[in-house]
Amino acid sequence: MNRRSVAAFGFSVLLAGAAHAQALPDTIKIGVLNDMSSLYADNGGPGSVVAAQMAVEDFGGTVLGKKIEIINADHQNKPDLGASIARQWFERDGVQMITDVPTSSVGLAVQEVARDTKKVVINVGSATSDLTGKACAPTGLHWLYNTVALANGTGAAVVKAGGDTWFFITADYAFGHALERDTTAVVEKNGGKVLGSVKVPLNNADFSSFLLQAQSSKAKIIGLANAGGDTQNSIKQAAEFGIVQGGQKLAGLLVFIADVHSLGLQTAQGLQLTESFYWDQDDQTRAWSKKFFDKFHKEPTMIHAGVYSAVTHYLESVKATGSVDGPTVVKDLKAKPVNDFVIRNGHFQDDGMLVHDMYLYEVKKPSESKGEWDLYKLIATIPGAEAYKRPNGNECPMVKG
Amino acid sequence: MSLPPAQAMFGQLLIGLINGSFYAMLSLGLAIIFGLLNIINFTHGAQYMLGAFCAWLLLNAFGIGYWPSLILAPILVGITGIVIERLFLRRIAGLDHLYGLLLTFGLALIIEGLFREQYGSSGQPYVIPPELQGVRNIGFMFLPYYRAWVIIASLGVCLATWFVIEKTRLGAYLRAATENPVLVQAFGINVPRLVTLTYGGGVALAALAGVLAAPIYQVRPQMGSDIIVVVFAVVVIGGMGSILGAIVSGFALGLIEGMTKVFYPEASNTVIFVIMALVLLIKPAGLFGRAA
Numbered sequence: 001m002n003r004r005s006v007a008a009f010g011f012s013v014l015l016a017g018a019a020h021a022q023a024l025p026d027t028i029k030i031g032v033l034n035d036m037s038s039l040y041a042d043n044g045g046p047g048s049v050v051a052a053q054m055a056v057e058d059f060g061g062t063v064l065g066k067k068i069e070i071i072n073a074d075h076q077n078k079p080d081l082g083a084s085i086a087r088q089w090f091e092r093d094g095v096q097m098i099t100d101v102p103t104s105s106v107g108l109a110v111q112e113v114a115r116d117t118k119k120v121v122i123n124v125g126s127a128t129s130d131l132t133g134k135a136c137a138p139t140g141l142h143w144l145y146n147t148v149a150l151a152n153g154t155g156a157a158v159v160k161a162g163g164d165t166w167f168f169i170t171a172d173y174a175f176g177h178a179l180e181r182d183t184t185a186v187v188e189k190n191g192g193k194v195l196g197s198v199k200v201p202l203n204n205a206d207f208s209s210f211l212l213q214a215q216s217s218k219a220k221i222i223g224l225a226n227a228g229g230d231t232q233n234s235i236k237q238a239a240e241f242g243i244v245q246g247g248q249k250l251a252g253l254l255v256f257i258a259d260v261h262s263l264g265l266q267t268a269q270g271l272q273l274t275e276s277f278y279w280d281q282d283d284q285t286r287a288w289s290k291k292f293f294d295k296f297h298k299e300p301t302m303i304h305a306g307v308y309s310a311v312t313h314y315l316e317s318v319k320a321t322g323s324v325d326g327p328t329v330v331k332d333l334k335a336k337p338v339n340d341f342v343i344r345n346g347h348f349q350d351d352g353m354l355v356h357d358m359y360l361y362e363v364k365k366p367s368e369s370k371g372e373w374d375l376y377k378l379i380a381t382i383p384g385a386e387a388y389k390r391p392n393g394n395e396c397p398m399v400k401g
Numbered sequence: 402m403s404l405p406p407a408q409a410m411f412g413q414l415l416i417g418l419i420n421g422s423f424y425a426m427l428s429l430g431l432a433i434i435f436g437l438l439n440i441i442n443f444t445h446g447a448q449y450m451l452g453a454f455c456a457w458l459l460l461n462a463f464g465i466g467y468w469p470s471l472i473l474a475p476i477l478v479g480i481t482g483i484v485i486e487r488l489f490l491r492r493i494a495g496l497d498h499l500y501g502l503l504l505t506f507g508l509a510l511i512i513e514g515l516f517r518e519q520y521g522s523s524g525q526p527y528v529i530p531p532e533l534q535g536v537r538n539i540g541f542m543f544l545p546y547y548r549a550w551v552i553i554a555s556l557g558v559c560l561a562t563w564f565v566i567e568k569t570r571l572g573a574y575l576r577a578a579t580e581n582p583v584l585v586q587a588f589g590i591n592v593p594r595l596v597t598l599t600y601g602g603g604v605a606l607a608a609l610a611g612v613l614a615a616p617i618y619q620v621r622p623q624m625g626s627d628i629i630v631v632v633f634a635v636v637v638i639g640g641m642g643s644i645l646g647a648i649v650s651g652f653a654l655g656l657i658e659g660m661t662k663v664f665y666p667e668a669s670n671t672v673i674f675v676i677m678a679l680v681l682l683i684k685p686a687g688l689f690g691r692a693a
Contacts (some may be wrong), residue, residue, distance in 0.1 A: 014580075037517060037522060037570070037623070038522060038623060039522065039623075040522075041517075041521070041522035041523075042521050042522050042523040045521075045522070137516035141693065172666075172667050189669075198666050199666055199667050200440070200666060200669075201666075201667065201669060201670040203620050203627065204670075205619075205624070205627055205628070206416075206420055206618065208416045208419070208420075208548075208664065209413055209416050209417075209659055209662040209663065209666075210662065212412050212416065213408065213409070213663070215542075215543075216409045221662070229522070229523070229524065229619065229621070232523070232524060232619060233619060236617075236619070237617065239530070240536075240545045240548075240617060241536065241543055242536040245536070245543075246543065257522055259523070261523070262524050262525070262526065264526045267526075298521075312647060314407060351555040370611060
């Protein structure tokens with residue numbers, strides 16, 4: 001190869017590279033990656049896809065002249081499967097942003113792929129505070145809630161009401177461990193004590209043995225550091241084994257409206273829980289929820305609302321910056337406050353967490369409920385700064401100080 | 402890890418026995434179908450789920466309660482089993498086991514998918530029948546009456562089934578038909594009908610387990626696939642085709658799993674498979690099986 005052809009080659013590669021960086025893809029693809037078929041499918045699942053599509057329709061269907069497309073896949077709560085789908089989406093299929101991603105172990109794995117590829121992941125469904133803690137990533141955003149907020153919400157409320165000894169039944173993976181850790185910190189900070197815990201495999205049908213261990217610990221509060229089908233089974237079986245009759249109380253640390261609906265008010269009444277959204281909270285939430293209900297025939301969970309909100313704000317930032325480049329869009333997202341029907345008084349921290357108001361609810365008694373989905377009453381609003389305050393500081397390298 | 406007090410141990414043993422009841426009933430159905438029909442019935446988990454859903458539907462659509470459902474649901478689901486046998490399984494009767502496995506696995510996926518599409522993945526509530534509600538403080542634990550009923554019912558059903566197969570004339574015909582269908586048919590016994598009814602019977606057993614499970618586990622489409630793999634491991638440990646082996650292994654493994662939940666709960670999902678691997682290494686035909 002003579003010098004001239006090398007120069008020509010180098011120059012054309014440079015041109016091609018530069019052209020690639022400025023040109024937008026023909027379609028802006030957003031991927032909804034979640035559990036479509038197992039224990040978390042009713043909290044997110046197909047409903048999240050509907051919510052994302054609603055966001056695209058309400059945005060107008062196109063951004064910067066390009067069509068927006070929502071694609072969806074089932075990660076089956078397996079981190080390796082979730083990571084490989086994310087990688088294929090980002091690297092081969094031209095997906096610009098992935099959202100939802102429940103199941104904290106999958107959420108962490110997908111965030112690593114986002115870190116590698118510098119593409120955006122806006123996690124709505126996972127809970128672990130590690131996503132904006134020791135595993136924080138420049139293009140990873142955590143939109144809706146985390147284990148710290150759940151601990152500061154439900155955990156603090158229960159301890160202050162007199163529940164000062166705890167025993168945890170914990171889902172044995174990233175989410176359960178994070179929730180137990182963060183709630184333990186809050187309990188101890190408020191003068192309580194943790195008497196013990198038992199780690200249970202994910203997606204477990206029978207909790208009788210673990211409930212028995214919780215009973216013999218004589219702790220006043222049995223903390224359920226699990227979610228979805230696991231929480232439903234724990235609560236149902238606790239009722240069966242006379243846990244409450246024996247004088248102990250359950251604390252459901254992550255409970256969604258789909259869970260309460262499935263358990264029924266007879267079983268779930270009195271349960272206190274922390275969420276970011278309830279369909280019947282005010283006129284704004286009711287208006288949006290009606291549109292969702294017309295399409296999906298169930299009231300939305302906070303994840304469904306969160307996915308709508310995340311997709312909408314992402315598209316607004318794409319429009320504002322004129323680009324789909326990960327770091328550019330994330331910079332724009334982080335710079336602006338967020339205020340919509342689900343996120344109130346929201347602003348981003350350096351670590352990627354969208355801090356916003358959280359709500360402590362209590363499940364109504366059957367006599368108090370006037371409709372199939374009339375399930376919660378609002379006990380308290382927790383301002384973002386208080387809800388997301390980490391009891392033991394933050395290990396995220398992006399946070400200064 | 403300190404040893405829990407003796408009292409707590411008894412409680413855990415009892416719970417292990419309760420779980421073992423489900424394993425025993427389900428593996429009994431599987432063992433019958435495999436032992437007598439040579440079909441690896443992967444649809445068994447879906448049929449267990451159908452039993453639970455049938456009980457739920459009977460209650461919510463027709464107001465039929467738990468006690469009649471105990472009889473009705475197995476019959477109804479057993480009929481669907483007969484339909485499956487007539488339509489599908491009969492055609493692949495002479496082929497390699499794998500075909501039966503694939504076919505029944507595919508059917509299981511279809512059935513589960515249809516129900517998930519219709520009902521979502523969250524469970525449907527099914528109330529414990531009023532006669533069996535409540536707990537009794539038996540000293541070392543609060544034992545729910547319903548769970549005690551589960552142990553009694555499944556022990557009764559397992560023993561009755563074993564008795565029919567091993568000690569009655571009908572059972573003798575069944576066992577003979579497995580050994581040598583041609584000869585048995587020559588004696589005037591309608592072998593194809595026997596096969597069909599046996600498959601239906603095995604399926605009905607699964608459905609009965611489903612009705613028993615409905616009040617305590619959640620009635621959800623995944624309940625079958627959650628349990629079926631463990632049940633297969635139980636059958637392999639007991640010996641594929643051994644009726645007694647299935648019953649004994651079911652209860653014993655329930656107990657072992659229960660103990661694991663006390664001492665090392667993180668392993669409670671895998672302990673049965675570890676035992677299965679060991680048994681296959683040492684005695685491939687299973688603990689009670691006869692080498693083919």
